[in-house]
Amino acid sequence: MAQQESDMTENANGGARRLDPRGRPLDQYGRPLERRAENEASVLRRMVESMISFQNMQLRQQARETFWKNVRWIAVALGFAFMATVNLIGLKKISGVGEIATPTDGSYVSQVTIRGMIAPDKTASAKHLVELIKKAFEDQDSKGVVLRINSPGGTPVQASIVYHEILRQKEKHPDKKVIAIGDDLMASGAYYIAAAADEIYANENSIVGSIGVKMETYGAVDLARKLGIERRIITAGEHKVRMDPLMPLRPEDRQKMTSTLKKLHANFIAAVRKGRGKRLKGDDKELFSGDFWTAEDALKLGLIDGIDTPDGVLQKVFGVTEVREYAPQPGLLKRLISAALSTAGIETTGGVMLPY
Known part of the structure; x- marks a missing residue:
C-alpha cells in the first residue's frame, strides 16, 4: 500500500x-x-x-515532361527547316506534289507514276491519280503521256475511275499518245488501268495480268463456340446480314457473292477487250482466269505490245529520253523520314508484291 x-x-x-x-x-x-x-x-x-x-x-x-515537350517542338521545327532547305537546293522529289521533275532540253513526255496499292486511303488513290492525269494531258509541250506502273492492283472502283479518266482525256487530247510501261508488277487493277493506254510495254521480268476479282473473308464459328460467344443479330430484311464471320457460311450467301464478283469481273473483261481489241490471243478461259504471266507469256497472249526498258520505249515510241514526272507524293512525315534515311545512305525497299 x-x-x-x-x-x-x-x-x-x-x-x-x-x-x-x-x-x-x-x-x-x-x-x-x-x-x-x-x-x-x-x-x-x-x-x-x-x-x-x-x-x-x-x-x-x-521537368521530364517539359524536357520532352521541348524536344518534340524542336524536332518539328528542325523538320520544317530541313524541308525548306531541301526545297532550296532543288530536291523536288521529296517535297513536291504533282510535277516533280522538269526536263532541261524541252523535249519530253509527261509521265504519271502509279506505284503501290490502288485504294482510297493510299498514295495511289483515284483522287490523286485523276488530278495528275489531267495535268499530264494538259501539258502542251509534252510529246505524249506515259503511265509508269508498279502495282499489284487495288479496288475495282478506284481502278475503274482512273481507267475512265484516261479515256476521257484521250478524247479531249486526241493528239496525245498514251503508253503504259510496267515495272515489277502490272497486275489486276493496275492492268485494268493500263488497258486504257494505246500501247502497253513491260520489262522481261515483269509480272503481268491477273484479270480477275476476289473477295476475302474469314470464319470464326468454331472459335466463337469454344469461347462461349453467342452471336445475336436482329434485322429488318431477309438478307441484311451476309458472310458473318461468326455464323456458318450459307449456300445462298456464297451464290450471292459469286454472282456479284462475276459482274465485276465482266466489267474488267470489257475494259480489257476495249483496250486491247484484236491484239488479244488465246481463249477467254485462259486470258480471264485471274492468272498472271511473265512479260514473254503476256506478249504471246496479246496482253502487252512489247518487251523493253523504259528508256528504250521512250526512244522508240516518242523519240525522247526525258520525262516530266507527275507522281502522288507521301505525307510530310514519310517524306522527312525518307529524306533523312537517304541522306544517311540508308535505302528502304519493300517486300515482293503479288497480284491483289
Whole structure:
C-alpha cells in the first residue's frame, strides 16, 4: 500500500498521476510520456519526409515532361527547316506534289507514276491519280503521256475511275499518245488501268495480268463456340446480314457473292477487250482466269505490245529520253523520314508484291 502511494502524485487538477520508479510520468497504459512524445515526433518527421519526397518526385516528373515537350517542338521545327532547305537546293522529289521533275532540253513526255496499292486511303488513290492525269494531258509541250506502273492492283472502283479518266482525256487530247510501261508488277487493277493506254510495254521480268476479282473473308464459328460467344443479330430484311464471320457460311450467301464478283469481273473483261481489241490471243478461259504471266507469256497472249526498258520505249515510241514526272507524293512525315534515311545512305525497299 505504501509502495502504491509512493508511485502516485497529485497533478495540477488535484487528480492522481502515475510515475515510474525514476519519477517519470506515465500514460494510461503505463508507458513513459516522454517516450510517446519521441515516437509521435518520429512519426511526424517521417510524414514530413514522405511529403517532401513526393513533391520532389512530382517536380522531377514535370521537368521530364517539359524536357520532352521541348524536344518534340524542336524536332518539328528542325523538320520544317530541313524541308525548306531541301526545297532550296532543288530536291523536288521529296517535297513536291504533282510535277516533280522538269526536263532541261524541252523535249519530253509527261509521265504519271502509279506505284503501290490502288485504294482510297493510299498514295495511289483515284483522287490523286485523276488530278495528275489531267495535268499530264494538259501539258502542251509534252510529246505524249506515259503511265509508269508498279502495282499489284487495288479496288475495282478506284481502278475503274482512273481507267475512265484516261479515256476521257484521250478524247479531249486526241493528239496525245498514251503508253503504259510496267515495272515489277502490272497486275489486276493496275492492268485494268493500263488497258486504257494505246500501247502497253513491260520489262522481261515483269509480272503481268491477273484479270480477275476476289473477295476475302474469314470464319470464326468454331472459335466463337469454344469461347462461349453467342452471336445475336436482329434485322429488318431477309438478307441484311451476309458472310458473318461468326455464323456458318450459307449456300445462298456464297451464290450471292459469286454472282456479284462475276459482274465485276465482266466489267474488267470489257475494259480489257476495249483496250486491247484484236491484239488479244488465246481463249477467254485462259486470258480471264485471274492468272498472271511473265512479260514473254503476256506478249504471246496479246496482253502487252512489247518487251523493253523504259528508256528504250521512250526512244522508240516518242523519240525522247526525258520525262516530266507527275507522281502522288507521301505525307510530310514519310517524306522527312525518307529524306533523312537517304541522306544517311540508308535505302528502304519493300517486300515482293503479288497480284491483289
